[in-house]
Amino acid sequence: SQTIHQWPATLVQPVGSPLSLECTVEGTSNPNLYWYRQAAGRGLQLLFYSVGIGQISSEVPQNLSASRPQDRQFILSSKKLLLSDSGFYLCAWSVAGIGTDTQYFGPGTRLTVL
Amino acid sequence: QKEVEQDPGPLSVPEGAIVSLNCTYSNSAFQYFMWYRQYSRKGPELLMYTYSSGNKEDGRFTAQVDKSSKYISLFIRDSQPSDSATYLCAMHLLSQGGSEKLVFGKGTKLTVNP
Numbered sequence: 001s002q003t004i005h006q007w008p009a010t011l012v013q014p015v016g017s018p019l020s021l022e023c024t025v026e027g028t029s030n031p032n033l034y035w036y037r038q039a040a041g042r043g044l045q046l047l048f049y050s051v052g053i054g055q056i057s058s059e060v061p062q063n064l065s066a067s068r069p070q071d072r073q074f075i076l077s078s079k080k081l082l083l084s085d086s087g088f089y090l091c092a093w094s095v096a097g098i099g100t101d102t103q104y105f106g107p108g109t110r111l112t113v114l
Numbered sequence: 115q116k117e118v119e120q121d122p123g124p125l126s127v128p129e130g131a132i133v134s135l136n137c138t139y140s141n142s143a144f145q146y147f148m149w150y151r152q153y154s155r156k157g158p159e160l161l162m163y164t165y166s167s168g169n170k171e172d173g174r175f176t177a178q179v180d181k182s183s184k185y186i187s188l189f190i191r192d193s194q195p196s197d198s199a200t201y202l203c204a205m206h207l208l209s210q211g212g213s214e215k216l217v218f219g220k221g222t223k224l225t226v227n228p
Binding site for chain 2: 042105106110
């Protein structure tokens with residue numbers, strides 16, 4: 001069976017500090033991978049998605065970036081965090097292919113920027 | 115007009131009640147419809163998935179899609195305190211460029227009181 005991991009689970013960082021969140025998927029190959037942010041009262045916002053190694057699409061311009069160095073690894077980064085970056089960050093995966101976009105979510109990382 | 119509208123609630127019901135959760139959408143290109151359940155401080159988990167108008171039943175849960183009215187519903191029969199969570203509707207969009215994405219409602223927070 002497939003499992004998705006995220007770490008850390010909780011993070012408190014000062015404004016201006018760097019960020020690195022990691023997501024890994026087990027039990028599947030060549031998945032589509034996604035990063036979302038969930039802020040209170042604002043729903044799920046898609047940040048990045050990837051259909052393969054080194055292939056990243058950005059949905060929202062901001063000070064965050066994503067990378068996919070390995071098939072089942074997805075990393076969310078920032079060089080300098082803003083207060084507005086606080087939120088619940090979720091990684092998700094789906095089976096690659098048109099019309100099969102049921103997404104499965106990881107446990108999330110709760111980020112607080114002070 | 116937002117692509118997906120979902121009443122955020124909160125919705126509070128007694129145990130055993132029938133719960134109705136709803137979403138409306140404006141984009142007729144949406145092809146697949148999903149409901150996710152999200153417990154507090156956890157990632158969303160897929161609850162129901164459907165792609166055609168009509169009803170789909172799974173235990174105490176029934177998903178209903180009316181494409182002509184652009185309206186989807188999730189019914190929970192004999193609601194239990196363990197059903198207390200936020201319920202997110204999601205809709206699958208296949209763009210002309212071949213990219214896929216899910217568009218989420220903001221979620222309805224449900225509390226089932228014992």
